[in-house]
Amino acid sequence: MTSDDVSLTRDWRGSIAAGPHLLAVAPSIAVLLAAADRLPDPIALHFDLFGTANGLFSSRWAAIALLAGLGVGLALLFGLYARQGSRLGSPVVVSSWDLGRWFIGLSWAMAGLLGGVLFGVVAANLDQPTATAAALPGWTFPLGLALAVVAGAVGALVAPRTPSTASEPGPTTPAVPLGATEQISWSRSVGSHWLLVLSAALLATGVVLGVTANAVAGAIVALAGALVLLLGSVAVTVDRRGLTLALGPLGWPRVRVPAEDVVSATVADVSPGQFGGWGYRIVPGARAVIIRSGPALVVTRRSGQRFVVTVDGATTAAGLLNGLAGTKR
Amino acid sequence: MLIRVDTARNVPLADQIAACVRRGIADGSARDGDRLPGARALAESLQVSIHTVLAGYQQLRDEGLIDLRRGRGATVRDGAPAGRATAIELARQLVTTARRIDLTDEEIVGLVQTALRES
Numbered sequence: 001m002t003s004d005d006v007s008l009t010r011d012w013r014g015s016i017a018a019g020p021h022l023l024a025v026a027p028s029i030a031v032l033l034a035a036a037d038r039l040p041d042p043i044a045l046h047f048d049l050f051g052t053a054n055g056l057f058s059s060r061w062a063a064i065a066l067l068a069g070l071g072v073g074l075a076l077l078f079g080l081y082a083r084q085g086s087r088l089g090s091p092v093v094v095s096s097w098d099l100g101r102w103f104i105g106l107s108w109a110m111a112g113l114l115g116g117v118l119f120g121v122v123a124a125n126l127d128q129p130t131a132t133a134a135a136l137p138g139w140t141f142p143l144g145l146a147l148a149v150v151a152g153a154v155g156a157l158v159a160p161r162t163p164s165t166a167s168e169p170g171p172t173t174p175a176v177p178l179g180a181t182e183q184i185s186w187s188r189s190v191g192s193h194w195l196l197v198l199s200a201a202l203l204a205t206g207v208v209l210g211v212t213a214n215a216v217a218g219a220i221v222a223l224a225g226a227l228v229l230l231l232g233s234v235a236v237t238v239d240r241r242g243l244t245l246a247l248g249p250l251g252w253p254r255v256r257v258p259a260e261d262v263v264s265a266t267v268a269d270v271s272p273g274q275f276g277g278w279g280y281r282i283v284p285g286a287r288a289v290i291i292r293s294g295p296a297l298v299v300t301r302r303s304g305q306r307f308v309v310t311v312d313g314a315t316t317a318a319g320l321l322n323g324l325a326g327t328k329r
Numbered sequence: 330m331l332i333r334v335d336t337a338r339n340v341p342l343a344d345q346i347a348a349c350v351r352r353g354i355a356d357g358s359a360r361d362g363d364r365l366p367g368a369r370a371l372a373e374s375l376q377v378s379i380h381t382v383l384a385g386y387q388q389l390r391d392e393g394l395i396d397l398r399r400g401r402g403a404t405v406r407d408g409a410p411a412g413r414a415t416a417i418e419l420a421r422q423l424v425t426t427a428r429r430i431d432l433t434d435e436e437i438v439g440l441v442q443t444a445l446r447e448s
Contacts, residue, residue: 181337185374187330187366237366239374251370313358316331 012160013100017107018079020151024115025071028122032064035126044131045121051136053124067118074114078107081273099274099283101159108155109148116144172264173318175326184239186320190311191233192291195278199228231279234289236297236311238320243299245289245309247280255280255289257307263300265321267314270296275308297321330358330365334375340425342377346385348421354394354405354414365395365403392417 032039043063044053058066082103120140128134178184202225210218230248237244242259246252271293275281281288288296288308297314299307299321311317330353334345353359365371368386372379386403389395394414396406427437 179335179337182333182335183375183377185332185366185371187371187374189364237370237374240376241374320331 013104014079014083016155016159017082017104018075020108020111020155021074021078021114022071024111025067025118027115028118029064029067031119031122031126032060032067036060038127039125040128040130040134042131043122043125044134047121047124047134047136051124051138051140053132053134053136057131063122070114074111078103078110082107099276101156101161103273104159105152105156109152112147112149112151113144115151116140116147120144171266173266173315173322175322176316176319178320178323178327180327184320186238186317187235188311188313188317189233189235190291192278195228195232195291199225199232201225202228228279231289232291234291234309234311236309236317238317238324240324242324243297243307243309243317243321247289257299257301259321259324261301262321262325263302264325265297265299265318267295267318268298268308269294270298270308270310332366332371332375334377342381343384343388346371346375346382347388348418350385350389351392351394351414351418355411355418357411359405361405361407363405364401365405367402 039060042057042059045058045063045066046054048054082100117140120137120143124134124136124140125131203222204225206218206220206222206225208218209221230253233248235246235251237246240259241256242262243257245255247254270288270290272278272290275283275286275288275290278290281290285304286306286308288306289310290296290308291310294310295312295314296308296310297317299318301307330350332346332349332353334342334349336342338345340348350359350365359365365386366374368379368382372382375382386395386397389403390397392413394406394417395403397403423440424437427440432440
């Protein structure tokens, strides 16, 4: 593949993931625009479980703006995320699943569900004297689910495939030769300022929430903050024992890949999109600690599973692991 | 930063550790304020005694390359220039090479003084 092909696929991916969300809100907006004389003012936009209008009454124009904003917002969210996942020159295959394709399928399914439900919500208001009289038609959720299934399947079919034949992530980094009596220790820390800021914000919010509003809710938010703090930095060590990851400011918990378990190691560019986000990720075929996007150490284990950690200077680490794997055999 | 020690080499392990850190500072893989691996963790990692690691770190502190503080561990001293680490490393290599050909300490100092006069 040339770089032009790759950037083309990248732009395509974003548009393919984003498109259906714009389409999904279009029928509802069209009804709101075209059938003004058949709608009450305000109209009902929220219904309880039994389909009775129970809140969020809004003027027709506000509803149009809300739906348009929802469509554009979701399109941007899914589009940018899909682009991010494929922003790499040569995407490293870390998972036995084509996650990029599944993501587009998911995006289309979401759009289908949303489109069906929103259309039902707008249709419920048609020919009603007042918003409170509106009742959600019984076909709303079946329609949404059917659209979700069909759109999801079509999305997964039209999505560009990531070449999965390249089962090797890249050429194995040349082994650093190690003497029989030699001991080595390579270490490097990697942290994300954004994750630290997020963690501090969550902890502070949790404390404030716990004191002023609800202790349980506060504790949950603070716990989330603590988890983000744990996964906001990692110290990576390569020595005779293998690869060791010490998470968070306390260096605990630890993740270890024993030297005996290492078949080969290499360096590759990865992005959080490939793993569904930041932190400790488990995807089919791989486990990963993702702190940022960019260069990462990719270790292939005896089981064929990959272990990925985003770290700078990973070439040395990969070379050492290959040197260790060589001396062990 | 990569630290390699070899028990088969005829150089004390503490010196080998210090030399690796010096090279790390010289080549920029350890920068101002960077934290060095904790002494205990590094000792476990290299399978050497913690006293060996501390002896290596103290050597670096005496050379003005790192700070050792209780609780904070070892950090590369602010303004410890890469050039200084390079010069110290070269001086050590000079001594090692000169000793190998049985130069006396006075002769080594003499070499340096000659070099100073002529530069």
